[in-house]
Amino acid sequence: MTNTRRKARSRGARIRRALGWTVLVLVVAAGGLGYWGYRHLDNNLTTVDINQALGKERPKDVDRGARNILVLGSDSRSGANGDLAGGDTGDTARSDTAMVVHLPQGRRKATAVSIPRDTLVTRPECTTAKGTPLPAAHRVMFNSVYTSGGPACVVKTVEAMSGIRMDHYVELDFAGFKGLVDAVGGVPVTIDRPIHDKESGLDLSAGTHRLDGTRALAFVRTRHGIGDGSDLGRIALQQKFILALLSEVKRQNVLGNPTKLYQTANAATKALTTDSELGSLPKLAAFAKSLNDLDPSSMDTLMLPVNYDAIDPNRVIAAEPQARELWNALREDRPVPADSKKSPAHGG
Secondary structure, eight states, rough: OOHHHHHHHHHHHHHHHHHHHHHHHHHHTTTTTTTTHHHHHHHHEEEEEEHHHHHSSSSOOSSOOOOOEEEEEEEEEEEGGGSSSSOOOTEEEEEEEEEEEETTTTOOOEEEEOOOTTEEEEEEEEETTTSSEEOEEEEEEHHHHHHHHHHHHHHHHHHHHHHHOOOOOOOOGGHHHHHHHTTTEEEEEESSSSSTTTTEEEOOOSSSEOOOOOHHHHHHHHOSSTTTTSSHHHHHHHHHHHHHHHHHHHTTGGGOOOHHHHHHHHHHHHHEEEEEEGGGHHHHHHHHHHTTTGGGGEEEEEEEOOEEOOOOOTTTTOOOTTTHHHHHHHHHOOOOOGGGOOOOOOOO
């Protein structure tokens, strides 16, 4: 992996952490906006009963005070999103970002392990969100598991890969940020080169532009109008946009403006899906409070060690023994070995 890609992934992990923290802060603060506002925001949340869906055939729940959370970033072109430019996924939803966040006892440090979307995995037998049995399958792309089986199937797949029980599930719908961008009145972004992408409908000259929700969504989805058309360029734009969004929220002092806070929190909670144990404002507030001593800047961000697949070089597979040693370290709540922080696949 080149230094540029390592820096990009590290920067992306920091941005995703900051985004998650921002959403939690908004949700917790919104609890003080009055009963009606509280109930409305609480009803915005979507929940998934992971425990009921998966039953007892899961890794042992080892209670050492640590918590493991599967954080998923999903993107869909279905429903109202289908009217927005920016992609070719049809009516399906997919998970473009996946991280296992390990919070050790004491909550003073954390480790986030990103799972590349193109990783070939064994999907265990599971049941879809509609209750349809889904047989086990080998050599499927990791990001296809969400499309085929839904959240519970992704959790089961990650648990099978890692041997670690996921205590919580948090999903952020990236399309939901359209409303969030509009709630703050648009977000200014600066680009060094023009972007002309017929697929996303984005047409921007070099310079600074204030993007509304619709153009912001096209901005984070575009890839054909930049670089070599790969996901790497799109990831860089997503990182730029999210940093700009967080800067705009801070500049406007959203937390100090009750009206703006409510509008922003309303959009944020609409984009959030959690497991049922986190699925209310009081539960989210309690969870956020437990993280008071955690400094986000101290979080260790890693990528699951991978090798290029021998059959299909456009796909990757977990590198052994590095991947196994990484998961073992998290399961046993100990530091990840240095060798397990390096991925044999270097890009290019």
